[in-house]
Amino acid sequence: MKDIYPLLIAGAIIGVFSIIFALAYIFVKDKKEAFGFTRNMKDKDLIRRLMKYARPYAGNFIIIFVLMLVSIAYDVISPLMVGGIEDLIKDDFELSRLMTMVAVYAGILVISLVSTYAQSIILQKTGQKIVSGIREELYSHIESLSHGQLNRIPVGTLVTRVTNDANAISMMFTRVIVNLTKSVFVVIGVLAAMFLLNYELTLMVLCFVPFIAYFTVIFRKFSRRAYRRVKDCTTGINIFLSENLSGMKITQIFNRADRKMEEFSDRNAKLKKARMEEIFVFGVFRPMVYMLYITSILFLFYLGGRGYLEGFSFMGKTVTGMVIVAFYMYINKFFDPIQTLAEQFNTLQSALASAEKIFTILDIEPDVKDAPDAIELDTIKGDIEFEDVWFSYVPDEWVLKGVSFKVRANDTVAFVGATGSGKTTILSLICRNYDAQKGRILIDGIDIKKIKISSLRKHFGQMLQDVYLFAGTIRSNITLRDDKTDEEIMEACRFVNADKFIEKLSAGLDEEVRERSNNFSAGQRQLLSFARMIIHKPEVMILDEATANIDTETEALIQNSLEKMMNAGTMLIVAHRLSTIQHADNIIVLSHGEIAEQGNHFELLEKKGKYYGLYMLQYEKQRLTSAV
8 A cells, every 4th residue: 555655645736736726717707708808700610711711722731731740750759769779778789779770760850850840931931821811801801891981990900900810810820720730649649659558557647638638628717818818908008009109299288298107007017917917827837737747757757667676567567667768758748739739729719819800800891892783984074963862971860962963074063061061971972982872973974883993983083181191202102103204293293383392302202201291281291182183194083171271372372283173174172261162163052961052153152142151251251360
């Protein structure tokens, strides 16, 4: 009985830890909803969809699998060879046999290392191609979404999907799947070799497997919990930084730096606490598995040592030195993949969570899309007609109510009215940024829903009130990366009076445009936007509040540009400054989503209706300003 006391003591220690973990598992709640990690898609569905991206590279994965089997062969064969060397040294020693076995061992090791290296290279390249394909599909899908859909999704969310979530999927393809597969094959191969070598000792090792599985289940719960806390806190601190770094000037102006620092410190402390919890979980799990590994080694040495020194038999079979050496190496190779399985599984869950978020975006059906029989338009004249058009952003809250009007090719038509009357909405509907719920919009007599969106928009040039310039140069912002000569660019700039300030810049067209284009004034940005529109030679030009928020001098330049552009094609203008549109062929006055009146500048003044009231109001304001 005394002979098994050491085994009983080790078993008792493992049992105590098992009870402690069981109590922790029972009493610690794991509320997924608290961390925003509810899952709506099943793992098998996510994996099936992800495999669609891997299918074109099936040949690469077959090569990787073959290389993996070659590298696994080393894990299975090497303990037997080392054990054989031990037997060779103990019995009739022959140097030539030893050198042969060492050479064979070194050869297998080199083959395994080469196979592992080749496997890693092929796997990384394949994984990056897969993730690159996912990113491109996701970005292309985001481009296809309507303005309304893009307005509902925060930009930060879309950026995270294309970058962070795609990287998480990359981890799955480049590391997790192969490592999980390799670990399973290593465990199977090692177990098979152990059974062939000595099934009694193998059964002894297998006694630890239930405890490994038990500790892994416990670890999975706590690791998921810790991981969710970390991700939740990381998201919180990223949102805080995104908002407050953008608004740093406001913080400084109102002297709120100390208060914002307190808020940041609070979020930072929460993230630190979550990270510490994650470290603690891994700091408990790894030593526990290592304890099982060491205990199994001690059992092996205890039983095998007694069998070797005293002739003690275990389950009726004496253990030799060769068996002890081989089993010592096998136990290490058996426990190592099992120890990483739980961690790999957690990474897999993270990748699947990211995949679900990506597929949630990909599953959004675009509100505005091409009809099956949509046609291409090579050129258009510019005739536009609205037929009883109704539109609402929110159901039953109509922004446009039965709007009907005609625009003749090469005419300039202006839309005026109070904020919210539907001016900008009309321009958005013409370009199919949104689709009207009722009525039809015709271009050259063709319903725009029967024209391919890309074909329709290439004939339009738009200039918005809030001009957006990309980081780059003046040249790249005007051409939008199209191949244009310097002469073509400068011709467009001269046409809109942008050449004057560009020529004063040290780098000219190659002048850097910084983030948010804060090194240019509002007027300069407007002029560059004019040039960008003109150089692409659209048949229909759309200007939404082109003269808003600019100084009088720049307005005069833009007025001059507008007069030139009115002869370049059909022009649609939204303007609060009525001085901008006095030369328009037709002015449509909107009120509460309906056309109140229309006509040219002089006709509307004679009617003394809404337009007359707006004109007199602005005239009086301008007179008072001049008097001051």
